[in-house]
Structures are given as C-alpha cells and as structure tokens.
Amino acid sequence: MVFFCGPAANKFLFSSESKVVATWWPSTFNKLFHSNSSFTSSTSTGVKTKSVRDVVSGFLKMDVLQNYVSTIDSIAREHIEKEWEPKEGKVVVVEAVKKYTLVLACQLLVGIKDHEHWVGFGERFASVLAGIVSVTIDFPGTTFSKAIKDAQFLRKELVVIIRERKTRLKKEENPTVHDLLSGILLTLDANGKFRTEEDTAGQIMGLLIAGHETASVALTFTIKYLAELPHVYQEVFKEIMEIAKAKGPGELLNWGDIKKMSYTWNVTCEAMRLAPPAQMGFKEALSDFTFAGFTIPKGWKACWSVHSTNKDPNYFPNPEEFDPTRFEGNGPAPYTYVPFGGGQRICLGREYARLELLVFIYNLVKKFEWKKLVPNERITFNPSPSPENGLPICLKPHDTSST
Numbered sequence: 028m029v030f031f032c033g034p035a036a037n038k039f040l041f042s043s044e045s046k047v048v049a050t051w052w053p054s055t056f057n058k059l060f061h062s063n064s065s066f067t068s069s070t071s072t073g074v075k076t077k078s079v080r081d082v083v084s085g086f087l088k089m090d091v092l093q094n095y096v097s098t099i100d101s102i103a104r105e106h107i108e109k110e111w112e113p114k115e116g117k118v119v120v121v122e123a124v125k126k127y128t129l130v131l132a133c134q135l136l137v138g139i140k141d142h143e144h145w146v147g148f149g150e151r152f153a154s155v156l157a158g159i160v161s162v163t164i165d166f167p168g169t170t171f172s173k174a175i176k177d178a179q180f181l182r183k184e185l186v187v188i189i190r191e192r193k194t195r196l197k198k199e200e201n202p203t204v205h206d207l208l209s210g211i212l213l214t215l216d217a218n219g220k221f222r223t224e225e226d227t228a229g230q231i232m233g234l235l236i237a238g239h240e241t242a243s244v245a246l247t248f249t250i251k252y253l254a255e256l257p258h259v260y261q262e263v264f265k266e267i268m269e270i271a272k273a274k275g276p277g278e279l280l281n282w283g284d285i286k287k288m289s290y291t292w293n294v295t296c297e298a299m300r301l302a303p304p305a306q307m308g309f310k311e312a313l314s315d316f317t318f319a320g321f322t323i324p325k326g327w328k329a330c331w332s333v334h335s336t337n338k339d340p341n342y343f344p345n346p347e348e349f350d351p352t353r354f355e356g357n358g359p360a361p362y363t364y365v366p367f368g369g370g371q372r373i374c375l376g377r378e379y380a381r382l383e384l385l386v387f388i389y390n391l392v393k394k395f396e397w398k399k400l401v402p403n404e405r406i407t408f409n410p411s412p413s414p415e416n417g418l419p420i421c422l423k424p425h426d427t428s429s430t
C-alpha cells in the first residue's frame with residue numbers, strides 16, 4: 028500500500044536543507060555535518076574511487092559475509108553466556124538483543140573491540156533513530172533537538188576511532204580492508220578525494236543504526252512468537268539440534284550450517300511479516316505516473332507501507348495467522364513481502380541480518396526454552412514495534428543429558 032505526499036512536505040522532512048539528523052543515505056550529512064578535518068586529499072594513483080554505497084554493498088555481499096559466520100557465532104555465544112545465562116530467572120528481551128546487535132555491528136563493521144563502552148551508547152542510538160522520524164523542530168526538549176545532540180556526541184566518539192584507524196593504516200605498507208571502516212577510508216569519493224573524518228563518522232553512525240535497531244526488532248518478535256507457539260518452537264529446535272549434534276565440542280558454526288536452517292529462517296521471515304521492523308519508506312517519482320486511479324507528478328514522494336503490504340489477504344490468506352510455510356518453495360510473489368524494501372534500493376544489510384538472526388536463534392534455542400512473563404503485553408510503536416515492557420521472559424535450560 029502506498030500514500031503520497033507533495034514536494035513541500037518532502038523538503039521539510041527530507042531535503043538536504045532540512046536538519047535531518049541521520050538519513051545517512053541522502054547527502055544530508057555533508058551539509059549538516061561539514062568538517063574541516065580531512066584525510067590528506069588526493070587523486071593519487073592506485074587508490075580506487077568508490078561511493079560509500081558501493082563499499083557497503085561490497086562488504087555486505089553473501090560471499091564476503093560467509094567468512095564471518097564463525098566470528099558472529101563466537102560473539103553470540105559470548106553474549107548469551109554473559110547476558111542470558113546468569114539471569115535464568117528473567118531476561119528483558121528488547122534490552123538484551125539490542126546489546127547483541129550493537130556489539131556485533133560495532134565489531135564487524137567498524138572493528139570496535141571495546142564493547143562495553145559502546146553498549147553504553149544504546150540510548151543515544153535509539154534517540155537518533157527516533158529523531159529521523161520526528162517532527163523537525165529543533166527546540167530544547169523536542170525529540171529532534173535531542174537527536175541532534177546525541178548524533179553530535181556519537182560522531183565525536185566515532186571520529187576518535189577513525190583517527191586511530193587512519194594512523195594504523197598509514198603505518199601499513201599495503202593497507203588492507205579489514206572491515207567496512209577500512210573500506211571507506213581506503214577509497215576516494217567521486218571527486219577523487221579521501222572522505223573527511225566527520226563525513227565518515229556520519230556514514231558509520233547511520234550504518235550502526237541501520238545495522239542494529241532493525242535486527243533487534245526482528246529478533247525480539249521471533250523470540251516472542253517462539254514463546255507463544257510451542258509447535259513452531261519444537262520444529263526450530265529439531266532443525267537446530269540436527270546441526271548441533273553433528274558438531275564437535277566448542278566447534279563454531281559455518282556457512283554450510285546456516286544453509287540448513289531453512290525452517291528457522293521461514294519463522295523469522297514470518298515474524299518480520301507480522302511485525303516489520305521498518306514500518307514504511309519513501310520513494311520519489313522520477314516521472315509522472317498513474318497508480319490506482321491517482322496521478323502522481325514527478326518529484327512527489329510515495330510513502331509505502333510495509334505493514335499493510337505484508338498483510339494483503341490476496342497474497343497472504345489469513346494474514347494475521349503465524350504460518351512459516353508461506354515461505355516454502357518460491358515463497359511470496361515479488362513485491363508482496365517487503366520488510367527489507369524492494370527494487371534498486373532494497374536493504375543492503377539483509378544477508379548480514381539473516382546471519383546475525385539465525386546464529387543468535389541457533390544459540391538461544393540450543394540452550395533454552397522460555398515463557399513470557401507478561402501474557403498480553405501491548406505493542407507500542409516508536410517508530411518500530413516494541414513490546415511495552417520490553418518482553419520479559421523466564422528461561423528454562425534444556426536438560427543437557429538428553430541433548
């Protein structure tokens with residue numbers, strides 16, 4: 028389903044002149060967060076010119092990510108040992124999964140090892156996300172004003188990391204791309220110049236937000252449905268134990284194991300259909316067109332609703348029913364299931380998200396079953412769906428003698 032809004036509203040919300048805090052993809056950052064500090068400008072030989080989008084899509088391709096499955100697994104294990112196991116009585120899921128997705132994004136994308144320091148900034152990341160969809164009034168006390176301050180704080184912290192990395196890369200004879208940050212620092216922009224530290228910090232901040240907030244919603248709702256639907260949990264458990272039984276003690280997951288988790292992935296897809304982490308998006312009309320009897324002029328933006336598209340009964344019979352089998356075979360028809368968007372700007376992180384979600388669910392289901400502590404918890408939207416009390420659950424470890 029789509030809604031339309033005119034250019035005036037677009038300019039207010041999304042133009043490069045408005046103070047949008049972190050729509051990292053449009054070039055808003057460059058105007059808002061201009062800095063004088065720059066990595067020595069150069070058009071020197073041998074260094075590639077690449078858009079940040081190209082660097083990001085290169086790093087987030089499945090054939091690159093496959094090499095990180097065991098790293099993701101060891102981070103997930105460590106996280107569960109630290110944040111879930113000691114709290115067998117009670118875990119607040121939203122809080123815990125946000126830590127996991129943030130730690131993973133910090134380490135994998137930016138090479139940050141000081142996890143505790145960054146986990147402490149969770150609230151600030153959430154504030155910037157809220158600012159992106161807030162009314163753009165920069166007045167003390169508004170969501171938008173708070174988001175601007177938090178975004179400035181986060182970028183400052185990131186600049187410290189970027190400077191350290193630049194120093195390290197300069198010392199290397201043949202600097203190599205270890206992660207996304209190195210990839211961005213080692214390529215030139217369209218003008219043949221290295222990107223400024225401030226611009227790079229803005230891009231990385233946007234990626235960390237895109238990379239952890241959405242995935243934590245998908246995980247929260249998967250865990251919620253697994254608690255509510257024991258027969259679905261049992262199927263997931265069966266699939267996971269098949270993989271676990273074939274592994275040696277302490278052996279980490281690999282790409283082959285991920286490919287075997289098709290039912291578990293269908294469950295996660297169904298959770299994202301019913302509770303999409305991103306509720307909507309905007310697309311700009313490149314030429315006049317007619318849709319459902321409405322003529323949309325060039326330049327207008329169409330707001331597409333993930334929520335109602337994913338629940339269209341023409342494509343999803345009994346749309347409110349949780350049914351992972353919808354994704355078997357060829358799955359839903361193109362553009363009917365859109366939690367990751369669609370077309371040319373489809374989410375670049377969807378394969379990364381698949382890995383981080385599957386690896387986490389594998390580790391959690393292998394060790395525990397769980398019960399919701401608030402049976403009819405209300406779902407709020409800010410801007411993503413979230414259980415009102417953070418989904419408190421009670422964990423019960425499996426009897427290890429039988430597994």
Ligand code: HEM
Binds near residue numbers: 083087238369371373
């Ligand atoms: C369950 C997790 C996720 C969901 C539901 C999600 C959803 C979305 C959606 C709806 C869009 C807009 C697509 C469009 O306009 O057609 C998007 C774009 C994007 N996402 Fe994700 N995302 C997720 C995870 C991630 C992760 C983990 C990363 C990075 C590591 C990421 C990076 C991006 C980027 C870079 C874009 C912009 C693509 C472009 O404009 O070309 N996302 N995502």
